[in-house]
Amino acid sequence: TPLTMVWGLVQSFRAAAKYRGGWKGLLEHMYTNGDYPFKFGTYMGCDAAGNRYYENRVDYPFGQHRWVEPGDIHNFDSSSIPPQWQGWMTSMNDAPPSQEDQLIQSKLEAVPSMCRSDAPVATNVGHQETLVNFHHLHNLTQVRSRGYNIGNPIVGLPPGVKDSYYTQPGSPYNDASIEKPVAIGDLDEAKGGGRPYKSDKWAERLMTAEEKEAAAKAQEEEAKRSIEAAQMAQRRRLAG
Template sequence: MALTYWNAIRKWGLRETVRKMYMVGEINFGDFKGADSNGNKYYENRSKIYGTHRWVEYADCHNYDSSTVTPEWHGWLHNMHDTPPDQSADPKRHELTSSHDDCPYDTHVGPASAAPVLHQNLSGFRPRGYGVGNLFQKWGEPELYYKQPGHPANPISDKGGRFNTEPEVEFADPNNPTMLNPKKPLRSLDEL
């Protein structure tokens, strides 16, 4: 273990070794495969376990984010491609070369209408505050988002809804602790 750190310090120097430890959490030796437009560097070591043999060192070691990996390198990093993007063949070679097409549309999106149809998620129709509507409704309009039947803001709870009546509950009688003669049964004994 200590030999790995000494080899890393000899190869990269103390500062770069500490930066690599800070970024990845371990010292990885591998072949430099290339860099992307964001400045990220990509490495590979085939002697490591599959799945951990490719890694990226981000350009910004303090604010690194996986979304800075470009799509070309993402495929290589997740073993979708064997060759790095810098060494791969011409991408135009992989385009569709068929001359016959049975598709009724020119593009993959299908027929387009003049006016776009908006399908809004109704959970976003909540009011922003008391006396303030939202982007799609004015204040005082009925709320469109779903409320359960027992919710106090549900309109059916005010109109004789499910929880409007008093439930039939038999309370314990301190004068009759054994409850041998209850006032009424909780349910009919004929029911199953």
């Protein structure tokens, strides 16, 4: 009956609010995941970004039995899920990362040792440094400025900070491929330098109004001297 349906809906809301720690947690869950009826599962672990992972193999079909609730509900991105949790989310791994060490140890105990080894590690993975990613984004292609030196508030990149995404060798955005400007002179060379220029046009842009006027007068005087020298040479040829 309609009354039973309404009562069931109220009960679902009450159970979900209790499960999420109150109405605030429930509304946050609706804002992020938007699941209805509300998903209930077993808490499996949390990563460094604050993302929480759940599993329920009883009430949900395969493919929907594992899900993540983001730590940052406003700027969540799938690339913020670490690779080890990504493998668990896509059912590539049966055990979550929090239980991987126990799983590997149980597998190693089942494999007999064929010979003695002095290796400092028990697996072929060896030593690994702690992986630190910008704002927990493992895909750094998004860590780029939205404009020249304005940063990117979506991924938390401050203004003036260099982009972090990978560029191929030979790319005009690769530091190794960017040619550094070579100065051919300095307007303040007599004073110890301070205004280097790489072309005459560049030097003209750096000049003040007084310097441009003085340069124009010097150029005009040089032209007059050239004309006078040419006229004198011509008179000598005619006189000779």
